[in-house]
Amino acid sequence: MKRTHYCGELRAAQVGQKVTLTGWVHVRRDLGGIVFIELRDRSGTTQTVFDPQHNKPSWELAQSLRSEFVIAVEGTVRQRPAGTENAKMATGEVEVLTHQLEILNPSETPPFQIDESGGAQAGEDLRLQYRYLDLRRPAMARNLVLRHRMAKAVRDYFDGNGFLEVETPILFKSTPEGAREYLVPSRVNPGKFYALPQSPQQFKQMLMVAGVDRYFQIAKCFRDEDLRADRQPEFTQIDVEMSFITREDMYAIIEGLLAAVWLAARGETIPTPFPRMPFIEAMERFGSDKPDTRFGIELVDLTKDFAQSQFKVFRGAVDSGGVVKAINAKGLASATQGQIETLTETAKSFGAKGLAFIKVEGGEWKSPIVKFFSDTEKKALIEKLKIEEGDLILFGADKREIVWEVLGRLRLVVADLLKKQGTLKVRDDQWNFLWVVDFPLITFDRESNRYLSTHHPFTAAVAEDLSLLDSEPTKVRGQHYDIVLNGVELGGGSIRIHKPDVQKKVFEDVLKIPPDIAQSRFGYMLQAFRYGAPPHGGIALGFDRLCAILCGSTNIRDVIAFPKTAKAVDLMTSSPSEVESKQLRDLHIKLDVEDAG
């Protein structure tokens, strides 16, 4: 029997047609005299009817059908009898009266039900172990379809704009500057290793030197770092690089891309251009370089107001060069003692020494600290924070960076509390795209006691700041941009350095990479730049995150066909796994682990 239609496509238009369907038994409703089998394939479900008066052999065979049996049926599409239509089903107007049934393969009872009442609630480990069953669920099948549509929209868009998709190697060279890498031993080069690329960064720059001019790739990337809901060890980026462009060109191209993707995935036109915000403004107002601008609760600066304060904590912060800032969680004065404690713990975990707060309840300021405030200070608070009954004010007083971070995090936490309480409404279908720009080119890393690239060492500086590179390196802005959506970093990129001497200076003088190491790691790049490297720049967008957002999920495992667990394990195939000693010998590797094997 050869399939003529997908289950989900039958409508009244096909009434009277003889059709053959294949698929899985989704639900069996055996009424004794008559059997209904809801048949499912990737497109949806259709009700098939087995009637003994119409065709006794297939009716008899239908008694033996169970969940997830794979069958083929031949029958006639007919209008359902009046009153038995099902408005909840896309195919609910019609049904297939079956003449013939073939069982292509029986199925054991699945470990969880393949529907939203079973599979969606099943434990994550079970779903991952039986991923092939989980992916049969309509919701997961929809995610796969949407991801495909998005990838196609990306390719069509770039193709239409003169880009070439070029594949770059998966076996790359170790460059331990950034994320921890996956290493691959070389059998034919004993003791030497490849690394899987964290991104195709260096190759795409070489493609620019090669004159490709406009490159993109839907590229697999690998990072051996700890996992999160939005981080997998292997993930997919929309990787882009262009020659002879400025930042403005890049903004326009990516805005066009995202508009095309939103149109393909949701049929929505998103307004462009996107707003832009300097890094420093994002930090001052939202305490984050990826602010969710769908709601307020902005950071308010009170440094000047408390510069002479009797309250030693605030005064001390200001005296030692720090700042005093606060957020107003409107409507959260009802917070319990426990919730305040949790907020305090959060603040402490991000470096605060404590958490000063004011609850505005019953016309009073309930707070352990207001007794230290002067009338002028109180007045300033009321005005700047627009304090009203029911508010909860949270303070940060410390070094600028710590206050940003602490209040930025608290802002998100209290927003969640207010959402749960119903006071704050944040729409999931509101798309606040934002370019965050003017990042510092380099930041001082206290841990390693040296300067590190904020983005990566190939980022060009903003031209007018270049003179500060030697004197005040942290004041230099990079030509770096991040694209942010609703508090999620979708991607980032930069205009690159294309002059060999500038690149060398950044490696050696700014980042203090010893010349011999810079040479062995990046020598080919410096050399390439001496042969007429065009000015160029690029960006990379997290494709999985983009898919997750458009699928309405906060977890990228929902949009990756075969993801790994938080411990980077594939539960379906049980990988990683031990290997045979011969394999290790061939690779010249000796293990140094307890309980190996």
Added chain:
RNA sequence: GGGGGUGUAGCUCAACUGGUUCAGAGCGCUGCCCUGUCACGGCAGAGGUUGCGGGUUCGAGCCCCGUCACUCCCGCCA
């Protein structure tokens, strides 16, 4: 590396402060009945070493220690 959460029937969960609803419910599964169901319905039934290993106790699903798995977060992710 650190912190939080979870682990009881095939699945999702309940079982109050440790003790007569000490192993339960819904779904699923098995059998029988049922010719218009679509969360089909009815009757009957099977199914458990409460993740694993110790410990405390007269008594542990519940408390303690260890361990494993899953998950969320911090660090990390140029």
